Amino acid sequence: MEKLLRGAAVVGQSGGPTAAINASLAGVIKGAIENKEAISVLYGMRNGIEGFLAERLCNLSEMFSTVGGDPDLEKLDLLSATPASALGSCRKKLPKTDDRDFYENLISLFRKYDIRYFFYIGGNDSMDTVAKLSKYIEGSDYEMRVVGVPKTIDNDLDGTDHTPGFGSAAKYIATVSQEIVTDCSVYTTKAVTIVEFMGRDAGWLTAASALPRLTSGLAPDYVYLPETDFSMELFFEDIEEAWKKHPNIVIAVSEGLRFADGHYVGEGTQSGATDVFGHRYLEGTGKALEIAVKEKFGCKVRSIEINLPQRCASHIRSATDISESLSCGRAAVRCAVEGQSGKMIAMLREAGEEYRILYVSKDVSDIANAVRSVPRDFINGRGNNVTDECLEYILPLIQGEIDTVYEKGMPKYLKI
Amino acid sequence: MEKLLRGAAVVGQSGGPTAAINASLAGVIKGAIENKEAISVLYGMRNGIEGFLAERLCNLSEMFSTVGGDPDLEKLDLLSATPASALGSCRKKLPKTDDRDFYENLISLFRKYDIRYFFYIGGNDSMDTVAKLSKYIEGSDYEMRVVGVPKTIDNDLDGTDHTPGFGSAAKYIATVSQEIVTDCSVYTTKAVTIVEFMGRDAGWLTAASALPRLTSGLAPDYVYLPETDFSMELFFEDIEEAWKKHPNIVIAVSEGLRFADGHYVGEGTQSGATDVFGHRYLEGTGKALEIAVKEKFGCKVRSIEINLPQRCASHIRSATDISESLSCGRAAVRCAVEGQSGKMIAMLREAGEEYRILYVSKDVSDIANAVRSVPRDFINGRGNNVTDECLEYILPLIQGEIDTVYEKGMPKYLKI
Numbered sequence: 145m146e147k148l149l150r151g152a153a154v155v156g157q158s159g160g161p162t163a164a165i166n167a168s169l170a171g172v173i174k175g176a177i178e179n180k181e182a183i184s185v186l187y188g189m190r191n192g193i194e195g196f197l198a199e200r201l202c203n204l205s206e207m208f209s210t211v212g213g214d215p216d217l218e219k220l221d222l223l224s225a226t227p228a229s230a231l232g233s234c235r236k237k238l239p240k241t242d243d244r245d246f247y248e249n250l251i252s253l254f255r256k257y258d259i260r261y262f263f264y265i266g267g268n269d270s271m272d273t274v275a276k277l278s279k280y281i282e283g284s285d286y287e288m289r290v291v292g293v294p295k296t297i298d299n300d301l302d303g304t305d306h307t308p309g310f311g312s313a314a315k316y317i318a319t320v321s322q323e324i325v326t327d328c329s330v331y332t333t334k335a336v337t338i339v340e341f342m343g344r345d346a347g348w349l350t351a352a353s354a355l356p357r358l359t360s361g362l363a364p365d366y367v368y369l370p371e372t373d374f375s376m377e378l379f380f381e382d383i384e385e386a387w388k389k390h391p392n393i394v395i396a397v398s399e400g401l402r403f404a405d406g407h408y409v410g411e412g413t414q415s416g417a418t419d420v421f422g423h424r425y426l427e428g429t430g431k432a433l434e435i436a437v438k439e440k441f442g443c444k445v446r447s448i449e450i451n452l453p454q455r456c457a458s459h460i461r462s463a464t465d466i467s468e469s470l471s472c473g474r475a476a477v478r479c480a481v482e483g484q485s486g487k488m489i490a491m492l493r494e495a496g497e498e499y500r501i502l503y504v505s506k507d508v509s510d511i512a513n514a515v516r517s518v519p520r521d522f523i524n525g526r527g528n529n530v531t532d533e534c535l536e537y538i539l540p541l542i543q544g545e546i547d548t549v550y551e552k553g554m555p556k557y558l559k560i
Numbered sequence: 561m562e563k564l565l566r567g568a569a570v571v572g573q574s575g576g577p578t579a580a581i582n583a584s585l586a587g588v589i590k591g592a593i594e595n596k597e598a599i600s601v602l603y604g605m606r607n608g609i610e611g612f613l614a615e616r617l618c619n620l621s622e623m624f625s626t627v628g629g630d631p632d633l634e635k636l637d638l639l640s641a642t643p644a645s646a647l648g649s650c651r652k653k654l655p656k657t658d659d660r661d662f663y664e665n666l667i668s669l670f671r672k673y674d675i676r677y678f679f680y681i682g683g684n685d686s687m688d689t690v691a692k693l694s695k696y697i698e699g700s701d702y703e704m705r706v707v708g709v710p711k712t713i714d715n716d717l718d719g720t721d722h723t724p725g726f727g728s729a730a731k732y733i734a735t736v737s738q739e740i741v742t743d744c745s746v747y748t749t750k751a752v753t754i755v756e757f758m759g760r761d762a763g764w765l766t767a768a769s770a771l772p773r774l775t776s777g778l779a780p781d782y783v784y785l786p787e788t789d790f791s792m793e794l795f796f797e798d799i800e801e802a803w804k805k806h807p808n809i810v811i812a813v814s815e816g817l818r819f820a821d822g823h824y825v826g827e828g829t830q831s832g833a834t835d836v837f838g839h840r841y842l843e844g845t846g847k848a849l850e851i852a853v854k855e856k857f858g859c860k861v862r863s864i865e866i867n868l869p870q871r872c873a874s875h876i877r878s879a880t881d882i883s884e885s886l887s888c889g890r891a892a893v894r895c896a897v898e899g900q901s902g903k904m905i906a907m908l909r910e911a912g913e914e915y916r917i918l919y920v921s922k923d924v925s926d927i928a929n930a931v932r933s934v935p936r937d938f939i940n941g942r943g944n945n946v947t948d949e950c951l952e953y954i955l956p957l958i959q960g961e962i963d964t965v966y967e968k969g970m971p972k973y974l975k976i
Contacts, residue, residue: 157746161742161743161746191746191747191748194748226742227739227742227743228739228742228743228745228746229746232745232746232747232748233746233747234747234748235747315969315970318969318970319875319970319971320869320873322970322971322973323643323644323868323869323872323873323874323875324868324869324872326577326642326643326644326872326973327577327643327644327868327871327872328868329644329648330573330577330607330644330645330648330649331607331648331649331650331651332607332610332648332650337868355969355970356970358968359967359968359970359972360967360970360972360973360975362973448865448867448868448869449864449865449867450869451864451865452739452740452743452744452753452864453736453739453740453864453866453869455743456739456740456742456743457736457739458739459735459739459876460875460876462969539968539969542969542970543968543969544969545964545966545969548961550961551775551776552774552775552955552959553731553734553771553878553955553958553959553960553961554731554734554735554738554771554772554775554776554958555735555738556775556776557738557742557776557778559776
């Protein structure tokens with residue numbers, strides 16, 4: 145164990161919102177208040193690193209402590225129930241570590257507030273921030289520990305069994321998928337409903353739509369992921385095959401479906417724009433398939449894009465996910481106070497019948513910018529559905545419900 | 561009170577699914593089992609009148625009675641929690657009552673099963689079925705009582721304070737609207753998010769998106785309904801006005817928005833197809849506005865179509881709505897057993913501070929095919945939001961939550 149580093153801490157949230165990212169924030173807050181001997185005060189940065197550069201900070205220790213100085217558990221629960229990033233977010237990517245001006249400016253701000261602990265909650269791009277910042281700090285004369293807390297509904301971060309936020313998104317997707325399949329089954333006319341879920345490179349969210357197969361059987365007929373090449377010809381064959389069983393077909397697709405030649409299925413309908421990280425901005429995979437099915441079969445067809453609700457549906461969050469997200473936040477504080485830096489908290493699933501998670505720290509440089517896809521053996525041979533093994537992997541992550549606090553019939557949130 | 565008419569009863573569901581239509585079915589079943597002196601057996605018709613013509617019937621009395629002959633309340637609760645039409649649905653419109661062949665064929669089927677009570681759960685078009693059938697029966701020598709149970713998420717049925725199904729849809733919409741507004745608020749870049757809700761002619765569902773204004777304030781900046789003419793010029797002015805307050809604007813729109821000249825806003829992007837009732841099939845009001853905003857301001861803009869989930873989100877149904885839907889079903893049985901026919905059950909809201917509902921029967925011929933729009937004085941002068949009075953009207957309908965039964969982390973349904 146390293147010597148006890150005393151000073152202030154700062155925490156930020158970055159990247160797209162999830163239903164669990166505030167639970168991780170609650171975990172960091174709880175951890176900080178519990179570690180007062182090291183952390184004098186925990187600041188929150190508004191809008192991630194961008195807001196930190198503008199010194200837009202708030203005092204989270206004060207906000208979430210009782211008069212007695214203990215963590216205010218009721219308030220932390222309400223924070224955990226609030227979707228999206230309560231501190232605000234940003235999509236800023238840090239420059240390379242040879243940009244001395246940028247990093248020395250950052251360090252001068254850390255000095256100003258005596259910040260010795262830096263926590264960053266986010267996905268791939270946020271772990272890149274953790275990696276660069278910790279690397280620069282290591283080579284500097286400023287002592288600060290930098291630890292990342294994983295977050296992404298996409299479940300595509302490397303080095304961890306799964307990511308906080310995925311379980312709640314998967315629970316919502318399984319629920320809405322079952323509702324849509326039920327809704328679509330009421331008529332007797334031939335129809336195709338295509339439901340599009342998020343997932344540019346990894347099909348985890350779309351895979352979750354198949355979960356009701358394990359209970360009611362009210363799952364989509366087919367599930368197509370970006371991990372296998374999409375063939376329009378086989379797709380049409382699949383539809384004809386399903387019509388032999390029932391008139392109403394429901395098909396789940398990932399936004400990032402690609403043909404064997406690498407082109408996106410939705411390419412014809414996309415804007416071609418890219419986001420600040422150079423990712424291609426996609427829309428319309430479901431819409432493109434809707435048009436194709438309409439042309440081929442002339443039947444009733446519609447496409448449904450689940451869109452934002454899948455990442456912020458906190459009203460049906462998974463108790464397992466929320467509890468794990470909180471634990472990841474607390475583990476990050478513990479890990480930093482114990483002397484580590486340049487790490488990300490990861491979850492290891494223990495072998496055996498019972499679902500159990502161990503929280504460990506991993507070198508963030510090994511994790512940043514890698515994508516963990518759905519393994520090929522989690523997808524069936526024809527590439528039109530996921531295997532039971534895949535569903536058994538996801539199932540524990542959606543277990544448990546948390547009573548939502550309602551105010552006049554609507555979920556109650558916390559604003560900070 | 562009329563003489564007691566003894567015989568079988570039949571119930572059907574018609575039109576689009578809702579999260580509460582099975583609660584109304586549960587009410588009819590409960591009512592039938594409780595009225596055994598009149599109703600010997602309650603049949604369910606699969607896929608509405610279409611399935612009845614094909615004699616696709618099931619025995620609901622048997623399915624939902626305990627061994628002791630009482631209503632199986634646990635099973636009825638599970639039915640109420642199941643979205644969409646458990647009996648299946650259809651969109652068949654009955655011919656005019658001068659089509660003797662059609663109606664005499666129907667009567668021969670009624671005779672065959674000794675059906676003396678006919679219950680039909682549905683919206684406008686279903687009440688048209690109730691009106692025509694009861695009119696023909698009245699002029700025939702066959703004794704049968706025909707009563708309609710209202711259902712529509714659109715809340716646009718005439719003669720009733722509101723419709724079963726609307727409250728649950730409104731609760732989901734208020735929840736998802738609050739989630740989306742929260743999600744959209746995390747970034748500092750200028751952006752417009754357009755959220756499209758169902759509602760061809762009536763804006764009730766879109767109005768519900770403004771409900772969080774009464775609690776958290778996390779409501780859309782603007783709400784545009786089909787009841788007022790839409791002006792692109794004023795819309796652009798509204799956006800510029802909102803940007804003075806914050807960078808992220810969220811706008812709620814009804815699918816049926818129209819310009820002053822009567823053209824639909826989404827017309828440029830629609831297929832032009834019509835459904836079997838001749839209603840124009842619309843899509844893309846949100847998409848059309850997204851393109852317009854992009855062209856005008858060049859800012860980040862996206863549109864989200866909430867689509868089917870708003871009508872089948874039984875996982876967050878309103879306890880008030882479910883209880884009222886059940887009461888409507890029971891009231892229909894009582895009304896028929898007491899001798900009425902050609903009626904629809906309607907809800908009257910009693911005057912006074914406390915929210916109280918009276919269940920009455922109304923002549924269905926006065927109701928069928930009329931549309932109850934959002935009154936002009938529920939919309940502000942500029943036509944870009946609803947008034948507090950409108951929200952106070954909707955608020956009681958979304959009150960209360962029902963514990964969902966989960967199986968492996970997913971809502972449990974009943975299949976019949």
